[in-house]
Amino acid sequence: MHLYQEQPIKIYNSLSGEKELFKPINDGYVGMYVCGPTVYSNVHLGNVRTFMSFDMVFRYLKHLGYKVRYVRNITDAGHLENDADEGEDRIAKKARLESIEPMEVVQRYTVDFHNILNKFNFLPPSIEPTATGHIIEQIELIKDILQNGFAYEINGSVYFDVVKFNESHDYGKLSKRNLEDMIHNTRELDGQSDKRNPQDFALWKKAEPQHIMRWPSPWSDGFPGWHLECTAMSTKYLGEHFDIHGGGMDLKFPHHECEIAQNEAAKGQSPVNYWMHANMLxxxxxxxxxxxxxxxxxxxxxxxxxxxxxxxxxxxxxxxxxxxxxxxxxxxxxxxxxxxxxxxxxxxxxxxxxxxxxxxxxxxxxxxxxxxxxxxxxxxxxxxxxxxxxxxxxxxxxxxxxxxxxxxxxxxxxxxxxxxxxxxxxxxLGLLPSQSSSDNSDDKLTGTVELLIKLRQEARANKNFALSDQIRDELTSLGIQLKDGKEGTTFSTN
RNA sequence: GGCGUCUUGGCCGAGUGGCUAGGCAGUGGUCUGCAAAACCAUCUACAGCGGUUCGAAUCCGCUAGACGCCUCCA
The missing domain is CATH 1.10.730.10 (Isoleucyl-tRNA Synthetase; Domain 1)
Structure with missing residues (x-):
């Protein structure tokens, strides 16, 4: 008998817009994927809140006795600054600004990311894969999508054909948008793009000569599109169909919408049962x-x-x-x-x-x-x-x-x-016990303050309140607060 | 401009068609030599207007405002 059998949980599913009874695909096992950070600067506090929410979900599922495989990626491949098919990749930009290798940027901020999360007492995910470590898987996915006719190659780049996909599938079902509206509301591009339609998104981009991060592919030396890595890594470690996918609200569109499209286009099935989105900070x-x-x-x-x-x-x-x-x-x-x-x-x-x-x-x-x-x-x-x-x-x-x-x-x-x-x-909740004065590692301070507490007690016993108050007040001004209780006096520092 | 989420008492922040959220602050009390700390008790709500209902803060509509997405930021 497992705890999860007597504690049924309901999850708000962004896909349906309703709370649904959670039922994992395989009894007792949960596969959960959460979109991780792009490591091109210090981790954003809002990002921390999102991951904290899923850390809590992970912890609770584990507590209930589920065997959870929690995958949270690191995006270390540079992606373009916008979807208009132009601009600089953010990691390369940072590298240029600081005159260091792109991978130095990645390393520095990956370390920062882990440091911060450790301080917040996060549990490490089961797998923390990197985008650059899964280029081959991403290329294979592109091949699948091309073969199924939902992508096209042009000038060494490959784009996902959203309009064609939408003819047989529902592009926009997660973010509750419809393609018609999007087409009507899109500002005209300057015609610099190779895309057939503004809604199309890159699966593979040919690298410009100055672009440092690049990999060989059947189409060009280039780099993968941003949405692709999550599809590749979630499929590799959790399968083509898994239980929970999480991320920040702002990723719902286009990122998660595109993930669904890529999976359906490549594998013929919608990848995720429960989509969870954490709100903004x-x-x-x-x-x-x-x-x-x-x-x-x-x-x-x-x-x-x-x-x-x-x-x-x-x-x-x-x-x-x-x-x-x-x-x-x-x-x-x-x-x-x-x-x-x-x-x-x-x-x-x-x-x-x-x-x-x-x-x-x-x-x-x-x-x-x-x-x-x-x-x-x-x-x-x-x-x-x-x-x-x-x-x-x-x-x-x-x-x-x-x-x-x-x-x-x-x-x-x-x-x-x-x-x-x-x-x-x-x-x-993953909270850490606060250090009480008793297990204060600074023994010298503890001993000193306890001596003063003792002297103050004696002064009070002798009704020498001028002295006892002086001890109390001067300690207070040093940031040491005395707390008189029934079982004696304790102190705390701040 | 389009789409979506939201608007709760001094502040933060849950939730619900009829039954106290909770925290912080405030107030009263216990304790104390006096305080502080701690503990106990307790006041102030559901943006505005209209509708549905026996009954709505909770459902529906409109208005106002906030926030997010629509350029890859979680």
Missing amino acids: IMNGKKMAKSTGNFILPNEIFTGDNANITKAFSPSVARFFMLQAHYRSVLDFTNDGLLASEKGFNRLMEAINHLDHLPVSTTSSIDLPSWIQKCYDAMNDDFNSPILIANLFEGVKYINQIKEGNESISQEDLNSFKNTIHTFVFDV
């Missing part, structure tokens, strides 16, 4: 943009070195903040929001620390099993992490009530209570 109510200063790098959150925030926030606080919003909602990244989340997060962590010291009774006064099921219900309902967190705070309330003696809990219930909290907070 905005900042202070507006789109993040470097040009307006309305922008923050993930790392700047941890250092506090950005004008948009007043202090540094730990990765777990930032993670908690993001998971307090549903993945399909637009989330506004603000200093006030972060501050609020930090306090809530700390309260949650304090309560979890108390779990180990709760008094046990012979019976429980709370209905623990139904609370546990409420936590599962939240996640089963399209991975509703905000509701889960609301339930966890209800758990916090229980913990405090038990601590105060207003509620009671049996040993058996306490064990499953602890278990459930740990599962959801650390395994599913």
Whole structure:
């Protein structure tokens, strides 16, 4: 008996526009593909939010006992800056600007990407393939599409024939667009393109002489079209038909639409059962943009070195903040929001620390099993992490009530209570426990402050409040806060 | 211009045709030598207008606004 058999989940499928009962193709196994980053600059915070959403999905599916193969690619082949069939490839551009090899650009930002994700406590995907590592597979796919008559070659480049494809298939079914509208609304190109129609997209592009990243192919020395790599890699590692495909909302069109078209054209079947799209992250109510200063790098959150925030926030606080919003909602990244989340997060962590010291009774006064099921219900309902967190705070309330003696809990219930909290907070949400003063690695500081706490206690016992307050206030101004509790005084630093 | 998503209390942010979301802040209280911290309790909602309904913040329409996509950015 697996957990997933008793916890059916519903997923909002972008394709149908409805929440659907999740049923994997192979019982007990889940194949999930998520479009990864193009590594030509530091990872975008919005990108982090998207991957965090799928990290949570991955974690929950695993928790339910599914064997999940999670594939998230790295786009390291340069692609053109626009679909109008002109412009420079972004990695090459960066390489030119910094006078380094394109692969140095790729390496630098791949490392940055992994560093940031590690700080946020992401689980590594099962496979993290690169586009440049799958050129052969992409060329084979192009051959299939050409052979099936849905692409044409011209001047060494190969384009997907959207108009022809649409005659027998439905191009636009994911993004709810129809080709007629698109054709009517397209601005005329300058006639520089080899494409038959503006809606067509490149499968293979012949490289200009100055283009550094290039590979041989039957059509020319060139490079693959952007949409193709995901089709090639998802097919290779998950098959022609798999369970879940995710990505940011902005990839729905054209990228994911094109993926569907490529799969149908090459393999004759729609590749994905459940399409999931994570919504955008905005900042202070507006789109993040470097040009307006309305922008923050993930790392700047941890250092506090950005004008948009007043202090540094730990990765777990930032993670908690993001998971307090549903993945399909637009989330506004603000200093006030972060501050609020930090306090809530700390309260949650304090309560979890108390779990180990709760008094046990012979019976429980709370209905623990139904609370546990409420936590599962939240996640089963399209991975509703905000509701889960609301339930966890209800758990916090229980913990405090038990601590105060207003509620009671049996040993058996306490064990499953602890278990459930740990599962959801650390395994599913992927939060990291905050360091309490007790396991502060800085022993010298801890010893020193504990000495001062002791001296302050003695002063208070002697009613020398001038001294005791002086110790307290001067520590406060150093960023060390004393917390008087029933079981003595603890401290925290910030 | 086209398509789509959204508009909830001081702030963030869920959800639902009739039943308290939650967090932060505020207020009252417990604790304290006084505070802080912690804990307990608690106030303020569902953009506007019209319609469907016994009943809508929840469904439908219109208006206003926001955001996204339509140039590959998640």
